[in-house]
Amino acid sequence: MAPFEDGDESQSVEYEPVGVKQLLISMKDASELIVDLAYSALLHNSDPLAEEVLELESRMDVLQMQARMNTLMAARTTDGARQLAPVLGIIGAAEKISEAAGDIAQVVLGEEELPGSIRAALPEATEVLARATLSSDSPYNGRTLGDINLETETGVRVIALRHDRTEWELTPGYDTTLDEGDVLLLRGSEHGLDSVYETVTGERYERNEPVDHDITDLTRAVDTIVLMKNVSELSVDLAYASVLLDDTALAEEVHALEVEVDGLQSRLEAWVLRAASEVTDPVRLRGLFHLANSTELISDAALEITEGILRDIDTHPVIAESVKESEIGVRRVAVETGSPLAGETVTTVRETNPGVSVIAIHRVDDEWVFYPDSDDAVNEGDMLIARGTWNATEQLVATAGS
Template sequence: MFDLDRQPVNFKNVLIEMKDVSELMVDLAYSAILFESKEIANEVVNLEETMNLLLYQARITSILGARRLEEAESMSGLLQIAEGAERISNAASEIAMVLLKDIRIPAKMRLALPEAEEVTIRAEIEPGCDLDGVIIGDIRLQSTTGMRIIAIRRGRFWTYDPDKETSLKKGDIILAKGPEDGIGPLYRLLGVPEPSEEEEIEQALDDLDRAVLLIVEMKNISELAVGLAYTALLFDSRDIAEEVVWLNERMDSMRLQLELWVLEAAKRVEHVEYLRGLLHMSAFADAICSSAFSIVDVIMRDIEIPPIFQKIIRESDEIISRIEVKEGSFLSGKTLKEASLGAVTGMVVLAIKRGDKWIYRPKKHVRLYEGDYIIAKGRRDGECRLLALCKPEDE
């Protein structure tokens, strides 16, 4: 039987936990593939059971909470969002099952995953380094390096999604995720040499190379789509919702292109079983993007989003912010590369609004100007740092 006493007490808390758990599952699933860890993959599958229980409670709570037609319509929108989060978790669980079923992934795929926009690294805490013996909440790692710890291994045991009270000790193996420019600051805290830059990919790419790079792009787009979907709901923005719809259509085209390249590569690959994993990876990225589409469908069908949804986003582990770049601020006139927001604040920029124009997934060369609105996701202390950078420097 479902134990209500052990679950969140209201719909808001259920949705907060569903959002947090589904995002953690995606991070851990890709980490399991990257580091070939069946332990992490098993944790993803276990978390899927948690999501099933949360969805069950969301359904029960929505039924109990709707007394009038208007309330039922709002509840139906929130329930659709909950089901979208559960679909994301299903996709993450399927990614983990690739590893647990011993479906092979080409080495090129693992080498390419660190080229994604948000990278995952594994590092050991050495005796005497700046992280040895500290509590995560005391160092604000994400807002100072841009990297957030998603798992810690101590001996044979893993701690997933550690909270701010978790301590770090010598010998711990940490999995950290964040923007590429956050790798250096984290390695300096660890007291180890920074990794050398990868050689640039040659111009002449074979079909397998193209397929691998396309999967990395599909991963980036699927994660962007989820971030934009929650942003669209938070600000009740049809413009952002339509961008998610477009990303979903683009994902369908990319998957068809990938299948063609994989079939072409099969003519020249000795062990074609390695190609199965690529097809699975593309299917899961597509499923995550489709889940984001189902979330914004609430907006596209003009279903009312109750004010409680803003609290859900603002109280989850990763919040979404909209901050204006003021005249005379540190960021005004700087490119994203010059500002290095990922390393300085830990916030990931999803979009920039300039007048009536949106710049989605802005590249490092994009310059910020006064009046721009930055849409970013990250931790609350990172939001405070970003706010400070957007204010006039003489304030």
């Protein structure tokens, strides 16, 4: 890949024979990371994190151009072009996700102010992302991730790492060594992050306290934003899972979720307009519109990822391979008769399978439960959609059927 200078939006990109599969892996990982970074910047009102989002967005511009050029070079026949068409769709979708995340970052960096209640509400998502700088006296200093075995021990994983202001390492491996001053992006339940964050930084993890207000329509708007965020992120996970599993049913669920997000956006706009008459400065509510629009674009992009499956185009092997070789994946887990998971709660499943998050349950009566509550039960015949590292999710698949 051509050298990339941070912030250089006018950089020329020339064709280089980089494998399409590797480029797709990088784009998938980067697009997922950039969404995490964007919402983390929003939660913490962090300009540095927002600036990292914009740098990653620029990196994605280069990746998508390289991927498009290499994909077009690979399509030498009519059949090849037909199979590779969905690859171009996924490339474009990943780019749109990064652009939407960049728009969220611009809300943080811009003059538009969001109600404080939204920062208190957003952590209701299944997992939380925290940015932590490794202190010199941390017991992790000088050790590898494999030696620490963080995810297995705590359920918290390092999804990205940055050494000395270099580019983010998007998928740090077991042999990655942690050094003083490294910036870690930690992802996991808020409960699990408490101890890990303190071990990394030597400081307590500060949670966002709820901010109450008595404007009914604004409360509804904030709740809707949170729901849109959760549904759109779930759409991306299900979209990549449908590609890997060549699962039309999952792709159709992504379509249904996209329609739901469209409806939520319409309701949000109505509630914000009503709330405008109850606040001193209605202009400060513009950020909600921008955030809702960016979130809706993410769900639209997720639908584009599934286009090849919905149109019954044979999935090119490079797509499934790139999704599977990504560090984080989504697996379908069948809870068979007699499975030790049957009758357990979602919390128990997570605690006994560190590194795994149940993001959806498909019940035997065809009901879907998205982002199930901690005390929701797992029943025989259920189909779980689990997100996590491939090793962790593979272990969960084995457990579910044993």
